[in-house]
Amino acid sequence: MTSNDLSQVSALATQLGYTSSMTDITARFDSISNDPSYALFVAKSEMDVLGFIQVNMEPVSILIDARVDIAALIVKEECRGNGIGQKLLVHAENWAKGQGISIVRVRSNTKRSDAHRFYMREGYTISKVSNIFSKKIS
Numbered sequence: 001m002t003s004n005d006l007s008q009v010s011a012l013a014t015q016l017g018y019t020s021s022m023t024d025i026t027a028r029f030d031s032i033s034n035d036p037s038y039a040l041f042v043a044k045s046e047m048d049v050l051g052f053i054q055v056n057m058e059p060v061s062i063l064i065d066a067r068v069d070i071a072a073l074i075v076k077e078e079c080r081g082n083g084i085g086q087k088l089l090v091h092a093e094n095w096a097k098g099q100g101i102s103i104v105r106v107r108s109n110t111k112r113s114d115a116h117r118f119y120m121r122e123g124y125t126i127s128k129v130s131n132i133f134s135k136k137i138s
């Protein structure tokens with residue numbers, strides 16, 4: 001992903017229910033794009049962004065082996081079912097292997113049953129069901 005892709009990435013993120021201004025999405029991109037613990041990949045046809053994936057090295061915990069987390073994966077609505085999601089996922093898994101990591105994890109909202117079918121088909125299994133608690137502190 002490069003900064004030239006960001007307006008299309010922003011439109012795709014809106015399809016996933018994450019609406020962001022270009023200012024916000026550019027600021028987030030700038031804050032991680034040169035950090036080797038993050039990777040952002042796009043699937044493209046000519047100049048069109050058809051999908052993207054973000055993977056992050058999870059911060060090291062004393063309790064478990066290092067893992068890679070899929071922070072975002074989305075394919076353009078009209079392009080789904082053509083293997084683009086699978087290619088993005090395999091590319092991200094290969095990136096994880098290159099980092100010496102053997103576990104990839106994704107948190108997926110319980111309402112995304114279509115995406116769950118996709119992850120199961122790709123060999124992912126449900127390892128835990130948990131509640132996510134958050135608090136706005138400012």
Ligand SMILES: CC(C)(COP(=O)(O)OP(=O)(O)OC[C@H]1O[C@@H](n2cnc3c(N)ncnc32)[C@H](O)[C@@H]1OP(=O)(O)O)[C@@H](O)C(=O)NCCC(=O)NCCS
Nearest residue numbers: 073074075080081082083084085086108112114115117118
């Ligand atoms: C999940 C997603 C990334 C898969 O991308 P994709 O390019 O459609 O995936 P592929 O073509 O490689 O695989 C298709 C599989 O995905 C699943 N799938 C989910 N939504 C689908 C859709 N709208 N059309 C077709 N397949 C879909 C099916 O299991 C399908 O497998 P099948 O053909 O054996 O039934 C894509 O559907 C998407 O962007 N969904 C909305 C965003 C989302 O939920 N992201 C995950 C957040 S955790």
